[in-house]
Amino acid sequence: MYAKTQAIPETVKVQSDNGTLRLQFSTKYNPIFGGKRKHQGLGLKDTPENWQKAIAIAWRIEGDLQHPDWQQLFDPSFAKYGLKTKYAAELKLAAPIPEPEPEITVGEMWEDYLVWKQPQLQPTTFELLYRISYTNPIKGKVYDKKNRVYLMLDNPLWDERLDGKIIECLSRFTCCAATKRSIISALSEAFLRLQSQEKTKLRVNPFAGIDSSTTPNKTDKYKSVVNVDGTVDLRWWDKSDTETDPEERDRRAFTKEERDIIIKAFYESEKANVRQAAPLVEFLFLTGCRSGEAFALEWKDVFLGRDKDCIRFSKSYNGRLKNTQVPKTGETRIFKIYPKLENLLSKIKPVDAKPTDLIFKQQNSKTWYIGHFAKLWNTYELKCSQKTYTYPGVVTQLVEEGKISVYLSPYHTRHTFITLMAQAGTDLLLLAAACGNSVDVIQRHYLGINTEARFPDI
Template identity: 65%
Template structure:
């Protein structure tokens, strides 16, 4: 047997019998099992994975037996619980067991969850991540760069019921990144928890918690953990940030890596990369969100003795092709300091129109997340069945060993906050300028400095 690392049913125990797993029912159930204590074989060898499956089965059976309507819920054939037995005739039940009602499908559960979730999210996050990325994963759709369309990857769970035995196998087959897989499993776990609270399922065990717990991570140092609510938490994630995945990952570039990235953009042989260099430097020097930089106009930049600040009051979303309020819905004033002042004076045209965008691409248009991703990570294009890959600046630096790892453009924000916080910047000033809070900066950016010493006092 294996160590109990989670709560186990009290009246339906799991035992090992000659190398196989079986269930043992409490004597309180003797009357319904012909007056005898019941043992039920599971047809599973005694292995760690099978033990986890046995726990899920035991919880479901115990939940049915302890329910006030147990005579309608409990299935004496055990077929409801995925078992095949011959034990039915000798049971003494007061009423016949009705055919179980079909469970809701994952797709129905997910669509209902989206309606509930939408008011809690920014329009961009809801449309691109939840209705786009996550829904495509559930439907088993994968973007094929060579064909420029979504194709079925065989891992669809949208049409499966929430108690379908194929759920775990399908999720294991998904071609999504490990990061997106763990996130969608966490969202499905929350969706199922809501389903239970609404009484729309008879299942007593969350199948998506079971699936998540069976995900193996061999790197102990970076092993993901599971919260009490069943969500998966990666090693770099922190509590209290919110639902935005980009805000959860607090990793940052070092100052040297930051400078290497900025210099690589300025010194690139590609005009597109050189054109974007000032935007990259600006993101690193302000920690603003990329959409805020895309929407910034010269009328929001005040340089002078009386006024010396940037006003962040809007954000541009390239996918939705609209300009909206900032993520927090607030207007922020960012105080300009010497390095930022030098950048702005260097890129400001002599004949500037105050309504002009501060940062435009080589075609004179606004930047967007996709374009920035092409320049930062990589661009791909397909023709005649072939996909051509054009590594971005940061990807190249990683491949050349000039920076330690790849981080997304959003980490320019985390880098700015981290470097400023550790440099002794007033935390209230920093929090106000970045649309954050002092508590968040103290908890999530001011880690322990392993090189610091106690003063000799």
């Protein structure tokens, strides 16, 4: 074969076959050749002059096939291109050249992904995270806190095709960096699933390697050390945190003194509804259970006595969905009662309590839910006509008065319990089982790593 000295067509190429030249057609044209890949002999010997001639023929044929009116221009007998009849194929067009099917939109991919993902998640996690927190930014919905309405962004990612301007759409996300990272991870999983089903022609994941502009968590004590030369010093505790719940990932805690100040402030509040929540606040600090688990707890779940002396966490209440479901981990946990917790339960248990009575109820005897409970904890605003009234929450007010150092959400009652218990030397396996956690997580995130520890000489 002789070296080519000019550009060649992309879909109609010239080849040398046993000393003669032929045309090789791209698989794109298979439909017009009866569904098979086509080779067409030219009847020309493999010489430099014939290569130039063959390339010119290939250009003409490709130009006709790429033209919108190709069916009128393309000559399947090849006589139009100067080929003798005895070398021309007697062809009949089997079908028009199909236009490549456009890639589906991100929204179509996402909806299909949610149908697949839903059975794998707790109803609360699916509804609040995937259906709301993740789906709204993809749809271009931004919540206006001031007017309490959703605003729609132009050209949302939802309507973009997978081969479109993905990065540009993601750059317009207004959610926090952690949520954006989680969304990109879910979109990447959705694409890989689509790819495995051969529902996309893309070979490169458009969501892989995208910088979510996340800022490293300043509370992460175990971040790997990056050297000047770019190498990374991995410690033995370096391991990816697979927890996706942002409330679980932020494991900051109140001190024991701050915990006691908060509990006392609830009990001594001038407001009756705040005092009503005081036993609930103390219970959350003394058990480390999730708020929904405390909201759903009934007296039949508490076993007081020498032989049993435990609490059974087997369900969780979600106020937004207004349903009771299994706990986040899907498992029933047994929590051993200790003296301080026993004193609290004995103090608040009514004499005529029925097994199915809720342990913690609002003033109106309704079930607690996190939305209402959070209003007592944090500052909230109430709009009436043209005025806005601000009501400071207990913990917010304590921070403003300088009585505690930092504001943390109600969920941090859980992190406070685990931290204080772990630092007090509690058996980690007992603590992990009681809180629905793992010893590994407690060691890495609630306890300082003792790099000086050594095996004893035994």
